[in-house]
Amino acid sequence: MSGGMIRQFSETADASQGSRKLGNGRQSPTSPLKLFGQAKKKINDIFVEINGYVDESNGFLGGLDDKDDIISKDQKDKTQSYADKVKGIREILNRDRMKVAFFGRTSNGKSTVINAMLKSKILPSGIGHTTNCFVQVEGTDNQEGYIMQGDNQESVHSVKQLAHALCDAKLDVDTLIRVCWPKEKCSLLRDDVVLVDSPGIDVSADIDTWIDKFCLDADVFVLVANAESTLMVTEKSFFHRVSSRLSKPNIFILNNRWDASASEPEMMEEVRQQHMTRTVEFLVDELKVNKPAEAEDRVFFVSAREALISRSNEAAAATPNSHFLDGYQGRLFEFCSFERKFEECISQSAVQTKFAQHADNGKSITAELRQVMAEVCDSASDKRTNTQQLLEETRDRLDFVDKQLSLMETEIKDKIVTMAEDVEYKVSSALMDEIRRLALVVDEFDRPFSADPLFLGLYKRELHEHIEKMLGQNLQNKCSSALRTAVEGCEQEMTERLTSLLPEEGKQQVANLLPAHDFEVAYRLDCRNLCADFHEDIEFKFSLGITALMNRFLGPRGTKSVLLGYSDRIPRPMPSTPQTPSNESIVSSNQDNEVMLALLSTFTSLYSRTTVGALALTGLLAKAAGWRVIAVTGAVYGMVYVYERLMWTTKARERAFKRQYVDYASSKLKLIVDLTSANCSYQVQQELSSTLARLGRQVDISKDELKSEVDKLRTAVSKLDDVNTQAKILKNKAGYLDTEINSFMLQYLNPSSKI
Template sequence: MAAYLNRTISLVTGQTGPNNNDDKNSTATDTVDDSRHNLSLQTSASSTSANFNPMIYQTNDKSPLQIFVRAKKKINDIYGEIEEYVLETTTFINALHADAEIVDKAERELFESYVFKVAAIREVLQRDHMKVAFFGRTSNGKSSVINAMLREKILPSGIGHTTNCFCQVEGSDGGEAYLMKEGSDEKLNVVNIKQLANALCQEKLCESSLVRIFWPRERCSLLRDDVVFVDSPGVDVSANLDDWIDNHCLNADVFVLVLNAESTMTRAEKQFFHTVSQKLSKPNIFILNNRWDASANEPEFQESVKSQHTERCIDFLTKELKVSNEKEAAERVFFVSARETLQARIEESKGNPPHLGAIAEGFQIRYFEFQDFERKFEECISQSAVKTKFQQHSSRGKSVSGDMRSMLDNIYERITIFRNLKQDQKNLLTERIQGTETQMMQVTREMKMKIHNMVEEVEEKVSKALNEEIWRLGVLIDEFNMPFHPERLVLNIYKKELNAHVESGLGSNLRARLSMALAMNVESAQNEMTDRMHALVPNEQLVTNSSKMVVRTQPFEMLYSLNCQNLCADFQEDLEFKFSWGIAAMIQRFTGKVRERSKKQTPALINRQSSIGHTVVTPVSTPVETTPVCLLPTPGVVGGITP
């Protein structure tokens, strides 16, 4: 009793600690004792209430419910960062080239599943709220307690209004109230409480069905702080309690057992919470002995009845349910009048003192008792909700982050091994390419030298063969059978045909003597080049790219272009008859002029023959640069061509 008085005095004086002045304690005690025997408390309560400032026990910023609100915002922010991290990681993983064989299909699908998992958790977090469920026998005042806590008559209560199903009151962002039945998304407008009562009474609903009532948040501070109230039918109306618990109680943070202070706790009420304690490890249970205002009619039995109820409630929580110790249980048993508190708060909302809603003596004590219940209820539900609602999500968030980190560590290890392997391959290929380039340069130099030597050899052979053929020009000229005529027109044709005959004969003779040997030398050099180049290419690449190599199918052919027409273009023929054995000829032959002229003509003839011997012999694809070639007549032949 002393603890109860100290708690009441603390609420009245604004002090929460146990160390109060003795004078204040004795004065308050005397005041409470006097209130049991006379009506002077009404006057005292009136004077006290006149100076009473209508407000919530704690301001909204300091309310314990803000713990849940801040925790909800914090965990939503954390999951927002997790979702961003998961999306970035999944996008990066999907961007990896499939041919790299770093991330397999199963890992990609697992990363994508984390995206949907985090999104689902965020959606649940947006809907998470603190949930309190009220249970008790029919007409014990469960709806009245909810209305008193919400400071407004939201749920129908009173004579003729019995809750026949589960009613869940939660906040809505709009300015209008509405309700939704289970299994339907249709919003039914609610204009007033009478209409809501009629709607609930007219509907033939199962006792385990749920009706959700959405009330504007701006009209109730508890709804603004994400508190959801669940009103239930009486536990004595149905024996199927398991369905109730499974459908509506497993996610409740706090249970409030509303008893009728005019009677004792029944077996049905105890059985319900025994079932709850079996399904939940340690439920948070508050016990409200409602209608305590009736005790004012029999003040002589008030303390004994209260002690009896308190003892039974503590034994029920500690010995039967074993959900708390005696100290905690004593702090969770309250004696209130919900109807009286609701009337007082309605008067407060009108600007009137709360005592105008009093029903009987002792209103102030019962009113502060209800406020004490609300304060401890808020502390308990905020802590419990943070633990039950967010602890699992926090663990799942850590699990998702840990799993993704583990997978990324494994991928990083594989990438490191893969990168080192590719780096070794790169170094090996670089060394091979450098070696191949060195060998390629060496082969190129050797082949260029071989081609140069081959060209010199060809020039030497062609020069030698051409010199030999020049000394045999007489045979080619003798084979020319075209009739000769001194006329200028006929003579030009004769010269042209003679040059063509000589050119054809020399070319034919050179091909017969040199083409076969030159072709064999060229083919040998080509085969050597091919073999040397094949040696620089790996066998597997050589086999793979063999179809892309173009091999020359035409045989190598040597062409000899002499162009005798141009070589003999500067020759002037002398067709005058000269008697070789005449006196003048004989004298000139034996004179020095003849010898001198012979010396001058001999080098010219040698040079002309040398130029003919160095005529370039090239294949078809190489242009030939020719030098003049002369046709030397046989000395002493009459009608011959002389320079």
């Protein structure tokens, strides 16, 4: 048959498979292998979003303060671990490819089958070219092919060079050689398919190691059997071990070299049925990996050599080989059917095996993060409610303290003013009482008295101190106790009222702020400076002396006017009286009398203070009254003078001094009664105001703390609102990602969506 006929068979097979529909009304792609690429791209995109979501969630949760008690440290650590988990999944997804492993006995044509599927002779095959290690063929974006053994890379340009490289290398059976072939040269490699060629399963007994090392991640196993013989025990034993390690592996059985049946066409169908029966029984009854109908679709009779030659000629546009045996068209069609079934199976299997677990992990991660965000949202909401309630309570407390403080301060200040006025009145009254009994206080001063000026100065200083001390003591006895009681009572009332506005810890501090000493009013009389201008007059003065008598009758001012010859009064003009003949004589008489009085006054003023004046006055009196009367009167007068002179002792001087001092000090003390009482009132007012200020300062500190607490709580409420909003956004985003994963699973993993 010509090359065109071969292409027609291939196109017919492709068309018959390409028109099939997938679940949910999806049209199958041109090649079933495209399904894997689509699923891989879809789940990669999903995990890119999950990765961003996990990073965003970790950033959000990492920003939460542990003190807020919104999320536990264990939950934070758990969500942090998701970042590495998602990163690992993304790395695996980027490496994930569809993997098919070819097994069979030596020289059954495994390498030839791989070359035929790749439509190019890539692996060395044929007589003398037996694969002696594991060879993995995978695609590369490079323009030239190369082989990798571990980290060693070696370029290859042809099959001969590759065969030479594989033959020269001294390799163990379980060694893996990676053949990286340009994707542009082979369509199968462009669809992320990796084909693993193995050495014959009859060359080594260490099959378990092969399975564990190279087969656990395979999506499809292809057993290349020799159609000229039946399934061998070695082949069956190998797949029994594979089945024991993998749950229902996907197995295709290729009865290769079926072109040998052309030599006996009459026996071909019988032999085919015989092989089919045995292989189906092996898959269904022994391995239990397929149902009978499914098993028949996994068994094919092909000639890999014919398929490779045909496809090589087609690629090279060469003349097809005319030495193919009869029936090769059917064998080529069978090989195409195998490829289509293989592509369908591996794409679905790879999607299931590669992506199902990742999708489940993605759902688990998003579900757990969604649960975490829901818990954060609930916790933040509850905490926000509690914080808002505490904020309202604190704000109400602040308003209450502010209003009560203002009200209390007004009331207490009014009370302080009233108390200060009461103190001023009491001190003023007490001081006036003490001034009235100042003579008694002075009489209590018992110190030796002397008229000597030096001694008298010391006497006056001690008397000043005595008066100041006794007056202070008397005032304290009369006022201090009552004042102290009143002040302490007022302070106690202030303390009780203002401390009621403080928190418990603030109440403990108030005791340290109040003064520990008892309040005492200081009565600053300062008698020494007050009576500094006092000048005593303790010289002897005869009580019947002219000056004394004039002082007694005329007073000090009149005496001074007479003796000194002037008056401190402003003279008044005499009223003018009209002269009439009837009163001229009266006027004349009055004028004579006034002249005589003026002369007498002048005489007295000029001579009364001298002996001459006294003698002259005596002479005038003697002439008027007689000498006898004058003598008797003078004797009595002299005796009185002598008596008074003899009685003018130190005690008399002391009494005169004290009497003068009492008069002087009383007048001075009366001048400072208002000042002293006002000073005491000021002391009380200062004491109470100072206590009020200290207590008010504590209340102000408490207010500042409440204001600070209000600001903190307001900030906390705002922060919790932000946390709640962000948690809801992330929670909804988790729901969106879960929807995306569900859509992926429904589209690619749900059984109803299978081809």
